[in-house]
Amino acid sequence: MITTNLLKSSMVVRINIKEAGLKVAEQFKKALFDLLDEGNPYLVIDFEEVTYIDSSFLGSLVSGLKYALSKGADIALVNLHKDIFGLFELIRMDKVFKIYSNMEDALNKK
């Protein structure tokens, strides 16, 4: 479901599925928690492949961000498709997550 790649001391987490919903939400949450437990201070989650997410997956993202912050780490999101960004805006999660339109800015935390 995900592949990881260390770039400029950031762990890039690429989601490799188109539909990120209920079926994979728990698995994804566990993957985030494991990466944070490994001591990664900054996860950049790449949504380029993802065309659909639902409330369950959103819940896993929020849970992951809470856990990250509790460990002094952080999570950013990048390459959100229009509908997915629209969902974040609708429920104002764009005020909670750092969202970038390109990987360079995400890695440089601009």
Place this chain on the structure above:
Amino acid sequence: MEGSNWIADHLTLNKDGEGILFRCRLILSELITNAIKHSLVDNIIMEITVDPLFVEISRYDRGKRFFLVLENQSEYYPLNDAYAGQQIMVFKDKMYNLVAVVKNPFLIDFKLQEYMEEKHDIKDTLEHFGLIILTKSSSRFSYRFDPDTFTNIFSARIETT
């Protein structure tokens, strides 16, 4: 998604057509996700009504009912007449209060009260967004229990004019 394609084919869309279809996709998705997570049934029926003035998407199932909780007790249907017109908290966090407005003993409307701050502390954010998405995507989002058929009916209406 097939449902939203069907809506697009049958709806005369105004200048906010993209926005309406986006909300329809969210509603279709979340009604089904909600059923999988909470209804504990094998079958649901989805109904889409396209009218010149609105689109309405409803889900029918005979699974677990949506209960309101008052003073730590679940309230069963029919709801007590004393609750008519009352706003009953469904959940709250630092961003939202989701309330149920009792319309009659078998019908509630969901309403969202939002706290508009520039930045929010994630620590206090709940992780359940289904009902928030459904309420925010709709002009009206309601739950009705039909006591004759033991059917739960969630309906989301989007006004299109």
